[in-house]
Amino acid sequence: MKSTFLRVFLVVLLSNTVVVSIGLGIVQFVQKHNQVSADLLGDIGVQLVAGYEKFGLAALKGEAEKAEKRLSGNIYLYQENGRPLLKPLPRNFRENDTSGTTAGNALSKGARADGRPAADFLHSQFIQVIGANNVQYLLIFRPNPEIDSLAPGLVIALSLLGLLVSSGVLAYWLLGPLLKLQRVARLFGQGDMSARVEDKLARRSDAVGKLAQEFNEMAVRIDTLLSSKERLMRDVSHELRTPLARMEVALTIAEDKFAVESQKSYLCRIRTELHELDELIGQVLTLSRLEAAALSKETVHLQEWLDEIVADVSFESQLKGISVTKSGTLPKTLLGDPLQLRHAIENVLRNACFYAGEGGIIEVATEEKGGNALIFVRDNGPGVPEEKLEKIFHAFYRSSEAREANSGGFGVGLTISKRIIHAHNGCIEAKNRPQGGLEVCFKVPLV
Template identity: 30%
Template sequence: MAIPRHILGHAMRLTIFTKLLLAIFLGMLVILGAMLGSVQWSFQRGFDDYLRKVEARRMDALAGLLEAGYARHGAWDFLRDNPYAWFDLLGQVAAADKVRDGPEPPPAPPFEAAGGFPGPPPGHPHHFGHAGPPYPPLFKHGHLRVVDLDKVQVVGPPEGREPGAMETLRPLLHAGRTVGWLGFLPDRHATDRLQAAFVEQYARANTLIAVVALAVSFLLSLALARQFLAPIRRLAAGANALVAGDYATRIPVGSRDELGRLAGDFNRLAQTLERNEQARRQWVADTSHELRTPLAVLRSEVEALIDGVREPSPDRLRSLHCEILALGKLVDDLRELSSHDLGSLDYRMAGLDLAGLVLDCAEGFRSRFEAKGIGLKLPEPIPLPILGDAGRLRQLFLNLLENSLRYTDAGGVCRIALGREGNTAWAALEDSAPGVPETALPRLFERFFRLDPSRSRALGGTGLGLAICRGIAEAHGGGLSAAASPLGGLRLRLDLPLAPP
């Protein structure tokens, strides 16, 4: 049967707190019901077992008296048609066992209506106030009788039985042989009344226990639901703060469970967003600053020419052209970095030899190094097959050579090394002084980072070259690292995976 949509819609509008509360409460309710049911069943079963054991013990006691009487008289004639002797025996068992099992049953119906024998006369110690024999005080939900060896009843209630009634017979022995049986015939009506009274008594107690347990369960469910939902609410509040731009927000981690790990992940996310936001603001500020410097120079030079302060000359025009070239290079570098961040740079991977590419780039710079008085040392070529974009890798190594040429002091040296380690091919460029402080090495690949901004700008550096080089290396599945050079300057190492054989 399909569930109406308005009911489904109402159920779907339930809050997580309500769903969690209902789930916990229903779970406790099922457990409580199972516990109460099992306790009721176990207690009822134990009660029945207790009654049977008590009856068996009392029957054993009564059987002992009957066997002793038979031994004295040699026959059952002392009981046959002698209810007074029978009541005396029952009285002796009752006197020996004062235990009363459960609530008193309603008065038994008189046996005279069923053709039974009369009860003890008035004044007899076991006369209970009515003519017929009462329920014995020690056998409350059944009747006893004695039958001889021929299964003829000696004494007991009328012979009539209820259909399907099961009688328990206990043999009576004398001199090692059976001389009769003591029978116990359950009275179903008396048993039902006794059980009904027992169930009613304990049902009231169980109802009170159930009501208290339900109230406690609901309060516990409410507390647990609030406790479980508290970190989720903190996460929701933190997410709203991030949406509003408050990246400094953090959530306290109060546990080591899944919610605690989620809170830790949230804090790391917020930290990353905060760091990215700071980097973005720094990027915008640095970009504005780098663009403003050449634009200010161009503006001042052009305004001077317009106002007639300076006369146009080839040197002044050449200076303006250099500023325009520097500005164009900065814009090109910014565009390339942006393309790398967006993953839109086109890489055409093909098999090539890293050693041949590196040495070819270095030979192209030899004349420029010699003009500055810097020695260039190249290694012997070794096969280093890789998969890569030849144009991008050439751009990377030319940038590294340009960087070394620009910042190495005259009279120094630049040395290139090649090698392989496992499945990695590497190429390193080392130069002489000046060196880079240890604390500045991790920042060399940051955008617009310069050790000496004024000197770098004067030498034509934009502060983006090494950042571009690392982006190209990472796009090839490798990396670019910086360390102090044994020559006294900087060592830059490029690692790339070797091509599969």
């Protein structure tokens, strides 16, 4: 934690230092660019004073105009008594220069009451010039205000640019690793047990690196626990079938050789329970073996394949007066394991037929949307309470209504369907229909 705080502090400090340094550097550059060397101004001042003393005021103005064009600024020349020889200095430099101002207004606009000129000490340069007979003159040079006014805006613009860049670097440095962790955590939560944070991020010595290391260690432990759980379920279920087979043989011998008429009903009940237990063990084995690597994918002609499933379920349900219909012509093909997908569809269809009851109506519809094959199974049964919609896909979960109806199921069929669809990188969802009944949607990506 301390290391992370120190790094954030140093990054912010460095970014602010860079911004301030850039601003100060720009200000100094502009000021130096606008200033003229003192030696050059001194030479110009000597030339102007010599010309004035030798040729008069007209010659001074001509030479001053040439010098102003060369230096891109304004030149003001005062005698030691404060009288301007050229245009008077403005009261402040926000006013335009008044080259036509008379000498009588020079004191009011360009000089203070004590006879000294009012000057802008920040932007002006002052040179003292000695003329003939030790007469002193004051030369004031000020750059053009158009050039000087560019400096503040340029500094502000570059400072804002520096802040944006430094803030972007800081945000990326802080959020980049967290976004990577978020992506890996999402993949892991969606069932990708191999998702891990990259080694480069996990090797960091700060709190983010520690978090990445902890996540990888947690992922390994969870993966190991789930693998052990599935292995245990598979092994136990497999081992249970051996004594069940022996019990079946012993039951058959007892019925044939030793059973009396009063015992046959009990032996028949035992056989029924053995068959249910064997079926449950088979479903548990199927559930534990459903992984993406175990699928045998091939191109499935979806509509023909689905027609066969609907025909089989419809044949089984005809004695109850249940109608099973199919609609939709897209998509045409699907890449998947046809046997496992058949189990998934049949489990949901038989579940819908059971809850629809006598005279029920089951609809199977297909669509193609966003690169996915959508298969809808809709019934007109009682539906499922909203708080239980998600639970119906949990293993061994059965609603109280199903238990009271003694459906004979074990609460594993929908779980198997969900596992099969997830192994195909798809998803399965259930929702209540507005007109009554339940709608289950299979979404499988098209390749």
